[in-house]
Amino acid sequence: MIVICKFQSGYREFDLIIILLLLSPLICFSVGDSVVELDSINIDLMNEQRILQGGKNFQQSCMSCHSLNSFVNDRVAKSLDMTSEKMPVWPDDSWNGHPPPDLSLIALSMSPEWLYTYLRTYYVDADRPTGYNNLVFPNTNMPNPFIDLQGKQVLIDPNFSPSKHLGDHALWYRVIKLKEGGSLSAEAFDDYVGDIVHFLTYVSDPSVHERRSMGVWVLGYLGLFIVITYAYFRLVGKVFFKPLKH
Amino acid sequence: MLMLILSVAFVLFVLLNVLPLFKGLGRWIDARLPVFSFLVEHLSHYPAPKNLNLWYVFGALAIVACAIQFVSGIWLVMYYTPTAEKAFSSVQLIMRDVPYGWLVRYVHSTGVSCWFIVIYFHIFRGLMYGSYKAPRELLWISGVTLLFLMMAEAYTGYVLPWGQMSFWASKVIISLLSSIPVVGNDLVVWLQGDYEVSGVTLHRFFAFHVVGFSFLILLMILLHIIMLHTVGSNNPDGVDIMKHKDRKGWPLDAVPYYPYFVLKYIPIILVYLFVFFAIVFYAPTFYGLFLEAENFEPANPLVTPAHIKPAWYLSPYYAILRSIPDKSLGALAMLLSIVLWMFLPWLDLSPVRSMRYRGWMSRCALATVVSAFILLGYLGLQTATGWYLLLSRVATFLYFSFFVLFPLITYYDRDLQVPERIPGV
Ligand code: HEM
Numbered sequence: 001m002i003v004i005c006k007f008q009s010g011y012r013e014f015d016l017i018i019i020l021l022l023l024s025p026l027i028c029f030s031v032g033d034s035v036v037e038l039d040s041i042n043i044d045l046m047n048e049q050r051i052l053q054g055g056k057n058f059q060q061s062c063m064s065c066h067s068l069n070s071f072v073n074d075r076v077a078k079s080l081d082m083t084s085e086k087m088p089v090w091p092d093d094s095w096n097g098h099p100p101p102d103l104s105l106i107a108l109s110m111s112p113e114w115l116y117t118y119l120r121t122y123y124v125d126a127d128r129p130t131g132y133n134n135l136v137f138p139n140t141n142m143p144n145p146f147i148d149l150q151g152k153q154v155l156i157d158p159n160f161s162p163s164k165h166l167g168d169h170a171l172w173y174r175v176i177k178l179k180e181g182g183s184l185s186a187e188a189f190d191d192y193v194g195d196i197v198h199f200l201t202y203v204s205d206p207s208v209h210e211r212r213s214m215g216v217w218v219l220g221y222l223g224l225f226i227v228i229t230y231a232y233f234r235l236v237g238k239v240f241f242k243p244l245k246h
Numbered sequence: 247m248l249m250l251i252l253s254v255a256f257v258l259f260v261l262l263n264v265l266p267l268f269k270g271l272g273r274w275i276d277a278r279l280p281v282f283s284f285l286v287e288h289l290s291h292y293p294a295p296k297n298l299n300l301w302y303v304f305g306a307l308a309i310v311a312c313a314i315q316f317v318s319g320i321w322l323v324m325y326y327t328p329t330a331e332k333a334f335s336s337v338q339l340i341m342r343d344v345p346y347g348w349l350v351r352y353v354h355s356t357g358v359s360c361w362f363i364v365i366y367f368h369i370f371r372g373l374m375y376g377s378y379k380a381p382r383e384l385l386w387i388s389g390v391t392l393l394f395l396m397m398a399e400a401y402t403g404y405v406l407p408w409g410q411m412s413f414w415a416s417k418v419i420i421s422l423l424s425s426i427p428v429v430g431n432d433l434v435v436w437l438q439g440d441y442e443v444s445g446v447t448l449h450r451f452f453a454f455h456v457v458g459f460s461f462l463i464l465l466m467i468l469l470h471i472i473m474l475h476t477v478g479s480n481n482p483d484g485v486d487i488m489k490h491k492d493r494k495g496w497p498l499d500a501v502p503y504y505p506y507f508v509l510k511y512i513p514i515i516l517v518y519l520f521v522f523f524a525i526v527f528y529a530p531t532f533y534g535l536f537l538e539a540e541n542f543e544p545a546n547p548l549v550t551p552a553h554i555k556p557a558w559y560l561s562p563y564y565a566i567l568r569s570i571p572d573k574s575l576g577a578l579a580m581l582l583s584i585v586l587w588m589f590l591p592w593l594d595l596s597p598v599r600s601m602r603y604r605g606w607m608s609r610c611a612l613a614t615v616v617s618a619f620i621l622l623g624y625l626g627l628q629t630a631t632g633w634y635l636l637l638s639r640v641a642t643f644l645y646f647s648f649f650v651l652f653p654l655i656t657y658y659d660r661d662l663q664v665p666e667r668i669p670g671v
Contacts, residue, residue, distance in 0.1 A: 207348035215527025
C-alpha cells in the first residue's frame with residue numbers, strides 16, 4: 001500500500017539498525033558448570049626465559065608420563081633436547097583405560113587458566129586410589145605430580161564434595177588450604193607451575209613469534225596501501241570524475 | 247611470500263597506469279581472445295546506480311573471500327592426509343613443520359568465518375533494499391543456493407581436521423538424514439561409506455570439500471554474476487534506473503562501474519584485508535569462535551564430548567533443530583529455515599523495494615527476523631537447557647512467523663511513494 005507523501009527522500013537505514021540492536025538481547029553470558037573459579041594468568045610468550053624454564057620443569061615433573069609428539073621438531077624442543085625417543089608411549093589399555101594424553105595442544109583444547117588452576121588444586125582425599133583428588137578436574141586419574149614441591153593441601157570444610165558444589169564458582173583457596181609445605185615456598189611453586197603453563201602455551205602454537213613479527217609488516221604495508229589508494233582515488237576522483245555525474 | 251604478493255599487487259597497480267602505452271599489444275590479443283573487451287563490457291560499460299553505498303561492497307568482498315579460500319586450500323591439500331589415522335597429525339605437521347604452513351592454515355580457517363560474515367551482510371543488504379524483488383528473483387534464488395552450498399562446503403571442511411568436534415558434529419548432522427522416510431538409513435550408509443562415521447567418511451567428505459561443493463560454488467557464482475549483469479544492480483532507494491535513459495540508452499542515474507565504484511571500493515577491500523590479517527596474525531582462534539577449543543583434541547569415537555556444538559556460522563540452524571522436540575520435524579524445520587528464503591520474492595507484496603520507503607511494520611518485521619536469527623546463533627552455541635531452550639523456542643517461533651506474516655504486513659503497510667529518479671547524492 002502506498003501513502004503519497006511529500007517526504008521524498010525516504011528513511012535512512014540507521015533506525016532499522018537501532019531497532020535491530022535493541023531487539024537482539026545478546027547480553028546473556030554463558031555459565032559453565034565448574035566447581036571453582038579459574039585463576040587468571042598473564043601469559044607473556046615473548047618471555048623466552050620463562051618458556052625455557054617451563055620446558056625444564058616439564059621434563060622434570062611431567063615427561064615421565066606425558067608426550068609432546070607434535071613438538072619434537074621445534075627450535076625450543078631441540079634446545080631442550082626433547083627428542084621423539086624420549087617421549088613416553090602408553091598402550092590404550094594402560095592406566096585403567098586412561099593413559100596420560102599427549103599434551104602438544106593442551107593449552108588450546110583447555111586453556112592456560114585451566115592448566116594453571118588444575119595443576120595447583122590437588123588435595124588429600126582418602127577415597128581416591130592415588131590418595132589425591134582435584135578441584136578443577138574432579139576424580140582425575142592423574143596422580144598429584146607435586147607432592148614433593150607443593151606439599152599437602154586439604155579441604156577446609158571436610159564435608160565438601162565436588163559433585164555437590166558443581167556450578168559454585170568458589171575461589172579455590174577458600175575451599176582448600178596448605179597443610180604441610182613442600183620444598184618450594186608458595187610463591188616459588190606458583191612460578192614453577194606458571195613456567196610450565198607458559199611452556200605448554202608456547203608448545204600449543206609455536207608460530208606465535210613468527211606470527212607477531214610478520215603481522216607488523218603485513219598490517220603496516222596494508223595500512224600504507226590503504227592510505228595511498230584512498231588518497232590517489234580521491235585525487236583522481238576530484239580531477240576526472242565529478243563532471244561525469246548527472 | 248605475503249610481502250611478495252603485496253609488492254606484486256603494488257607493481258601491478260603502478261603498471262595499470264602505464265598500460266595504455268601498450269594499446270597495440272592489447273588489440274592484438276583482444277582480436278584473438280576477447281579478455282579486454284569482456285572486462286570493458288562488464289566493468290566500464292556496466293551501468294551502476296550512482297547512489298550505491300558501502301553495503302554494495304560485500305558482493306566484491308565475497309569474491310575476494312572465495313579466492314582466498316581457493317588459494318590457501320590448494321596449499322593445504324598438498325600436505326593434508328585424509329585418513330582417520332593421519333588427518334589430525336597432518337594438520338599439526340602443516341602448523342609446525344611446513345614453512346609458513348601455519349599462515350596458510352590460519353588464513354583458511356579465518357577465511358571461512360570472514361566469508362560467512364561477509365555473506366550475512368550481503369544478504370542483509372538484499373533484504374534491506376528489496377533486491378530480491380522483480381526482476382531479481384532468480385538472482386536471489388541463486389544467492390540462497392550459494393548460501394546452501396557454502397554451508398555444505400563449510401560442513402565438509404570442518405570434518406577434515408578430524409578433531410573431537412569434527413567427528414561428533416558430523417555424526418549428529420549425518421544422523422539427521424536417517425529421519426528421511428524410506429531411503430533415510432540407506433542414504434546414511436551410502437554417504438558414510440560405512441555403518442559408522444569413520445575414516446571412509448572422512449575420505450568422502452574430503453572429496454566433496456575439495457572438488458565437489460567447491461566447484462559447484464564457482465559455477466553458481468558465475469551464474470550469479472551473469473544474472474546480476476542481465477537484470478542490473480538494485481540500489482539503496484530501490485529506484486528503477488532503467489526507466490530514464492539518455493539518447494544512447496545509458497540510464498541517467500547510472501555511472502560506469504569502472505572507474506567509479508572499482509576505485510571507491512579498492513580501499514575498502516584493503517580495509518577488509520587489514521582486519522582479516524589482523525585476526526590471522528594476532529587472534530587466529532578468535533577466542534574459540536573461529537577455531538573451537540574442543541577441536542584441538544583428536545577424534546575419539548569412544549568419548550562423547552559433554553556439549554556438541556557446530557561452528558558459529560551454522561549455529562542458528564542448529565538451534566532451530568534443537569528447539570523442536572521431534573528429531574525429524576527438527577531436521578525439516580532446519581531445512582525450511584533456509585529454503586523458505588527462496589520464496590521471499592513472492593511473499594513480499596509491497597509495491598516498493600527499499601526499506602527506505604516502507605512503513606514501520608515491514609521495518610520491524612525485518613528487524614525481528616534478523617534479531618531472532620542472531621539470538622538463535624548465540625543459543626546454538628550454548629547447552630539447550632532451561633531458559634536457553636525456552637528462548638530458542640521463542641526465537642524459532644519468531645523466525646518462522648516472519649514468513650507467515652510478511653505477506654500480510656507488506657500488503658497492509660503504509661509505504662511511501664518512491665521517487666522517479668534517484669534523489670540527492
Ligand atoms: C559466494 C557467495 C556470493 C558471491 C561471491 C556473491 C557475489 C555478488 C556480487 C559481486 C554482486 C554484485 C555486487 C553487490 O551488489 O554487492 C552480488 C549481488 C547480489 N547478490 Fe550475491 N554473492 C554471493 C552470495 C549471495 C547470497 C547468499 C545471496 C542471497 C541469499 C545473494 C544475493 C544477491 C543479490 C540479491 C544481489 C543483487 C543486489 C542488488 O543489486 O541490490 N548473493 N552478489
